[in-house]
Amino acid sequence: MGALTDEIFAPERPGYFGSFGGAFVPEILRSTLDELIEVFDEARADESFWPEFLQVMQSYSCRPTPITYLENLTREIGGAQIFIKREDLNQTGAHKANNVMGQGLLVKRMGKRRVIAETGAGQHGVATATMAARFGLDCTIYMGAVDVERQRPNVFWMEQLGATVVAVEDGAATLKDAINECLRDWAYSMEDTHYALGTACGPHPFPQIVAYFQRIIGLESREQMLACPARLPDRVYACVGGGSNATGLFLGFLEDPEVELVGIEAGGLGLSSGQHAARLAGGMGVPGVAQGYKTYFFQNDEGQMQHTHSVSAGLDYIGVSPILAHWHECGRMRTESATDAEVIDALKLLMRTEGIIGALESCHGLAGGLREAATMDPEQTVLINMSGRGDKDIFTIADALDDAKWKEFLRQKVDKL
């Protein structure tokens, strides 16, 4: 570990990454956060814990996930060689599995019997529901009512997996409101319930815990790139919503100053439209405190959070990991954005040239990576995190692609009901 990694896992001021992070929660939650800090610190000091985590991920979630060289796409783009990390091949089809299975092991150590989680697109909800089923825990998933509507297939699976799904009607009825509702549930239920927060946000110790488990992406990637193509990538890319997949990938290359870390936020309808979720790249985010932590938030002059927009529910969020806010501010990470339209084009290209169906979230990283790869030399390499797969989001993607045959199929289905 180097100095930059120590800043994340052993910071001078506990819970802070530079000037971001902290734990701004109602006092009622203090004791349960302290309990979680203690159990997490014990676990990571225990030499058998990381191997136990690796064993779970290898036997249950296809780890290590491969790195794929996108030969056709590289030829098509005509610039740097493009590699992707295949987090889409995880159990439940996204990197979310890394974090939930890890937190599941912490739940076992704490002896709690119930788990709650927020979800936006539904990926973290589905991942948590599988973990709860596997570990024998009761499970409640909070999901914004708007998201329940746009992600019905994921709601179906969560319920089939035994979880209770609660549609949250408050606020904007999206991810941020689901997080608020989890904090409220937890304020009652903490004695026997763990809140499995899905991204590297929220009060300390969540950003650290999520980063700890998600760094498996970066650790594997670095080793795999050194094996073949036998060199570190010049640039690595990841989409940034809450920031868990980016944090996980970037941690693997944090101490390699020659590797540039590039986070790609949701540019929505374009930065000038105001309809986006680019809190860092768009310059619209300003430091604030909400949902238990200090970071850049999409807010107005009076500190009220504003509506974000993205084609992908998973990036449609007001805040960003305090770890990424720190790397953004100290210059270790460069932050860019990709618009809804660029993302859909990138996804189409990926499907046609490589036969890979990426998630809309992940295709933000891809779109940003392709844009830059085109301007780079053929000797250079870029690594992009394909954080999730898109085939399970068929309703959203078909919508985004505006596919006429799909619409006709839906009509026929409805007629038969």
Place this chain on the structure above:
Amino acid sequence: MNLESYIRERLGERKVLLMTHLIAGYPSLEENWRMLEIMGEVGVDLVELQMPFSEPVADGPTFARANQSALEKGISLTQYFDLMKRSTRQFTFPHLMMGYYNTAFRLGHGAYCDALSDGGSVGYILPDLPVEEGEELFELSRERELHPIQLMTPTNTDQRLAEIGQRAAGFVYVVARRGVTGSRTEIDPELFSFVERCRRATNVPLALGFGLGSGADLKRLQGTVEIGIVGSQLLRVWEEEGESAYVDLLRDLGEGRY
């Protein structure tokens, strides 16, 4: 004003004090004014005036919806401080700002304290600002005679209660139970033993909130804490039963003090 002296003095005539709550801009600024007038007529002892926030994590469903609705109707900080200023000029009860830390953080600690002083407030309750994060704000508050009201909860260890007690000024807000605002609290032996733990952690008066709904509830608190806090029940009655029931409830609560 020294809030603690005010409370002690007031307790000369009453066995327990009544602190009431309202959310600025909900249901409307006009209705807020009527609520304040009724509070003035009944002679409540303290008032919490809540500034709405888009992410009210410490609030239960009733207040969360009220926060959201007030924001949708466009409540601004200017309107909020204007309401506070008008109210502190008109009524004699002390006013506390209740809200979330981001309001203070975005304004800047100095500007926030200035706005509170200018509005005539005696302090603030920010449930998402833990003591270790508040040092700078607390320091600026002391200079302006603003009281940062600290919160104690049943899940706190004795050591944590002591840390909170060290920063206490005016009174301590005792959260009677787990959860968020708006659900019932049983006034039972467990509650009394928690209040005892708070008592050992601080010498300032204690205010007990979360779920009080009648004069009888307030009577039962006599001799246990110095102040009873009523919030959600008042709003529920205003919304569901109207102004005259609201007046009746406040009168009943007022009588529960003696």
